[in-house]
Amino acid sequence: MGQLGKDPQHNTFSLWQMTSIITSTLIGVGILTLPRTTTEKMLEAGWLAPILGSIFAFFVIWLIAVLSRRFPGLTFIQYSPIVWGGHEHSRLGFWLSLPWILIFIGVLFVSTAITSRIFGEVVVTAVLQDTPLEVIIVSMFVLAVFLCLHELDTLARVNEILFPLILFPVLFIAFASFQKAEWNNILPLIRVPLKTAIMGSFETSYSFHGYEIMLIFFAFAHGDTGKVKAGFYGIGISVFVYTLIVLAGIVVFGYEELQKVTWPTLELVKTTQVPGLILERLESAFLAVWVAAVFTTVANGYYALIYSLRQLLKKGMLFQRIASIVLVIPLFFVAIRPQNIVEIFNVTTFLGYTTVWISVVSPLIHWLIMLYRDRGRRTEKRSDAHG
Amino acid sequence: MAKGRVSVCCLLLFLMMSLLTGCWDRRELEERTSVIAIGIDMVEGKKNMYKLTVQIPIPIKIAGSSGQGGGGNKDAVKIMSVTGKTVVDASNNLQQRLNQRIFLGHTRVLAISEEVARRGIDDIIDAFRRDPQIRRLMWPVIVQGKASDLLEMKPGLIQIPVVFLMDLIENGTKMGIIPDQTMGEYLIQTSNETMQPMLNYVKAYKDDVKWKGVAVFRGQKMVGSLNDIQTWPLLQLRDEKRGGDVVVPLPGTKGGYVAFRPHFVTTKLKMNGSHAAGQKHHNGHAVTYFCEVQGDIVEMTQKPQGSPEEVIRMLQKLFKEEMEKRARKMLDILQNQYNSDILKLGLALRGHHYNDYWRHHNWFKDFKEFPIDVKYTVKLRRLGMEMH
Numbered sequence: 001m002g003q004l005g006k007d008p009q010h011n012t013f014s015l016w017q018m019t020s021i022i023t024s025t026l027i028g029v030g031i032l033t034l035p036r037t038t039t040e041k042m043l044e045a046g047w048l049a050p051i052l053g054s055i056f057a058f059f060v061i062w063l064i065a066v067l068s069r070r071f072p073g074l075t076f077i078q079y080s081p082i083v084w085g086g087h088e089h090s091r092l093g094f095w096l097s098l099p100w101i102l103i104f105i106g107v108l109f110v111s112t113a114i115t116s117r118i119f120g121e122v123v124v125t126a127v128l129q130d131t132p133l134e135v136i137i138v139s140m141f142v143l144a145v146f147l148c149l150h151e152l153d154t155l156a157r158v159n160e161i162l163f164p165l166i167l168f169p170v171l172f173i174a175f176a177s178f179q180k181a182e183w184n185n186i187l188p189l190i191r192v193p194l195k196t197a198i199m200g201s202f203e204t205s206y207s208f209h210g211y212e213i214m215l216i217f218f219a220f221a222h223g224d225t226g227k228v229k230a231g232f233y234g235i236g237i238s239v240f241v242y243t244l245i246v247l248a249g250i251v252v253f254g255y256e257e258l259q260k261v262t263w264p265t266l267e268l269v270k271t272t273q274v275p276g277l278i279l280e281r282l283e284s285a286f287l288a289v290w291v292a293a294v295f296t297t298v299a300n301g302y303y304a305l306i307y308s309l310r311q312l313l314k315k316g317m318l319f320q321r322i323a324s325i326v327l328v329i330p331l332f333f334v335a336i337r338p339q340n341i342v343e344i345f346n347v348t349t350f351l352g353y354t355t356v357w358i359s360v361v362s363p364l365i366h367w368l369i370m371l372y373r374d375r376g377r378r379t380e381k382r383s384d385a386h387g
Numbered sequence: 388m389a390k391g392r393v394s395v396c397c398l399l400l401f402l403m404m405s406l407l408t409g410c411w412d413r414r415e416l417e418e419r420t421s422v423i424a425i426g427i428d429m430v431e432g433k434k435n436m437y438k439l440t441v442q443i444p445i446p447i448k449i450a451g452s453s454g455q456g457g458g459g460n461k462d463a464v465k466i467m468s469v470t471g472k473t474v475v476d477a478s479n480n481l482q483q484r485l486n487q488r489i490f491l492g493h494t495r496v497l498a499i500s501e502e503v504a505r506r507g508i509d510d511i512i513d514a515f516r517r518d519p520q521i522r523r524l525m526w527p528v529i530v531q532g533k534a535s536d537l538l539e540m541k542p543g544l545i546q547i548p549v550v551f552l553m554d555l556i557e558n559g560t561k562m563g564i565i566p567d568q569t570m571g572e573y574l575i576q577t578s579n580e581t582m583q584p585m586l587n588y589v590k591a592y593k594d595d596v597k598w599k600g601v602a603v604f605r606g607q608k609m610v611g612s613l614n615d616i617q618t619w620p621l622l623q624l625r626d627e628k629r630g631g632d633v634v635v636p637l638p639g640t641k642g643g644y645v646a647f648r649p650h651f652v653t654t655k656l657k658m659n660g661s662h663a664a665g666q667k668h669h670n671g672h673a674v675t676y677f678c679e680v681q682g683d684i685v686e687m688t689q690k691p692q693g694s695p696e697e698v699i700r701m702l703q704k705l706f707k708e709e710m711e712k713r714a715r716k717m718l719d720i721l722q723n724q725y726n727s728d729i730l731k732l733g734l735a736l737r738g739h740h741y742n743d744y745w746r747h748h749n750w751f752k753d754f755k756e757f758p759i760d761v762k763y764t765v766k767l768r769r770l771g772m773e774m775h
Binding site: 125126129182184185186187188191253254256257259260267270271273 | 516519522523524571574575578579580731734735737738739741742
């Protein structure tokens with residue numbers, strides 16, 4: 001059981017690598033629309049939404065880390081049957097765990113496709129207006145496939161290298177735009193009813209989706225330490241970046257204007273001037289760097305997807321390589337399925353809801369069952385000792 | 388082994404070929420027509436037709452100017468006019484008369500005639516809002532008279548006429564005497580319920596252009612304008628910009644004048660009114676702008692009587708009263724004539740008095756009844772290079 005996970009070459013993810021995997025997976029296309037989506041319900045208080053919404057994410061990443069700590073070296077795909085069936089009934093466990101695994105894979109599949117589609121939309125509207133959408137999506141997939149041809153440690157290193165490249169431009173834009181801030185825009189601090197605020201934050205929590213890939217990647221942590229810490233660091237950094245960018249959007253534009261623009265963060269970049277006019281029209285530069293952010297989101301998702309399939313079918317590296325190439329074809333068709341921007345945003349909202357539920361409910365159920373089993377085993381042992 | 392090498396070679400070749408496709412839809416600079424300014428007028432005699440005038444720089448004329456010398460600025464730009472039902476319709480008509488594709492990414496000025504502005508410009512702005520090429524940092528201006536006049540002027544100092552206007556506005560905003568009203572600001576002001584938009588108001592002459600103040604909007608319709616002297620207190624109260632020099636007759640002299648140049652302006656907005664919930668009516672809601680101006684005397688055509696201390700005290704009082712008078716005049720026009728809050732006062736009120744004031748009032752209507760007061764404090768710092 002679980003020979004793959006026990007392979008010594010795999011257990012190499014450092015704390016920093018895991019942190020950067022989480023952060024760079026979370027920060028992706030969502031960052032461009034976040035100021036609009038958060039202020040839709042929460043109005044001026046939109047910047048509170050990422051903070052409140054992250055409570056979910058922190059809880060779930062903690063659950064995932066705890067599960068992973070209980071089954072060191074095993075991925076979700078491997079420990080889910082054990083949780084459901086125990087070591088005795090492995091067949092039963094397999095069938096009971098299959099729906100959870102398939103939902104996990106399915107959500108990863110669709111969200112990866114939609115992420116690359118949104119990426120394509122932004123590039124087509126903002127920079128390369130005559131390039132076909134398909135070309136942009138396919139070239140993103142080619143990069144993802146290329147990463148999937150390699151082992152896991154490559155993925156970790158790629159994330160580690162791209163991490164600062166993702167973080168700093170966003171931070172720079174946020175801080176640079178504060179010079180145009182109109183601070184009255186965030187007042188009154190709270191005017192929406194509490195219920196709306198909670199709903200709004202809940203909707204924001206889907207901008208944190210992506211951390212569920214740690215169901216797979218936590219298995220490859222170096223030793224057994226720092227999983228919870230890595231999870232908290234990773235999500236903490238994302239919360240900071242999200243809050244800052246939403247705050248910048250609100251104080252510069254005001255929530256009403258934010259509702260009217262499709263890509264608020266891109267508009268923020270457009271209005272930002274570095275003093276002295278050294279840098280104007282930053283949006284092309286910003287988008288060029290932002291490609292890295294989307295790449296890590298798409299590629300990490302796709303890698304997790306392919307790796308799950310490989311473990312589910314108990315295959316080797318060759319299967320991973322072939323599958324990553326073959327699966328691009330259906331992925332592409334899912335990506336180009338939504339007809340227009342409105343449909344895409346509908347899909348992301350729907351996906352957001354389902355991901356929140358799945359990423360909360362699935363680890364929670366696994367954790368509860370695990371607790372129940374562990375307790376059962378403990379009482380068993382105790383009665384053994386008595387007898 | 389050999390087979391593997393061949394396939395690797397093929398793969399490499401394929402990868403390299405894919406790199407070559409990078410610029411398949413490239414456009415050289417001279418292969419597109421960069422529009423630097425757009426002017427929008429009504430078509431005379433027709434109701435729903437717009438006349439779009441564009442100014443297109445001719446790169447060769449500009450690049451070669453230093454080498455060839457002379458040449459004049461007559462040919463450095465091409466000016467074209469087309470008509471259409473909407474902005475996009477007109478620009479399509481324009482495209483049919485141009486050999487290269489129109490590129491709006493370098494458009495710096497959008498001139499709208501007063502006639503169009505008074506009809507409302509929401510339908511015009513929509514096209515500019517959607518186009519990803521348009522910069523939020525471009526300058527929309529309202530032109531007294533015809534917008535095409537602005538594009539056709541020949542300032543002589545600079546090859547591209549519109550750059551003249553652009554520099555004029557940009558330098559003015561840097562000096563703090565012209566409001567920094569970019570496209571982005573305008574868009575924000577139109578979508579925000581607490582404020583009304585304004586735009587710079589200019590008049591074009593045959594060979595230059597004059598900044599005349601700001602055009603005040605209500606909704607997206609222009610309702611009137613403030614002249615330069617009325618705009619400066621607005622800048623001081625709203626943006627803490629310094630505004631222009633204040634020139635007033637010097638009391639106690641015959642025909643003497645004194646000029647005061649503000650340098651630093653700090654404005655505090657004091658809001659009165661109770662925070663207590665449940666009270667329905669005004670309850671003494673009122674605001675007072677406390678504006679402290681530090682500045683120098685830059686001109687005094689005749690010498691006043693008295694010791695220097697007395698003169699300074701007298702001058703401070705003089706300018707305080709003059710600037711308060713100007714600010715009150717400006718507020719009076721905004722409240723009673725136009726009923727348009729371009730002060731961003733509503734934003735502050737919504738922020739600080741949401742429950743006790745904002746929820747019970749419709750600012751769009753009630754702005755005109757809101758009590759606003761202004762208190763200036765003038766601090767004379769220097770008298771220039773001359774004593775007394």
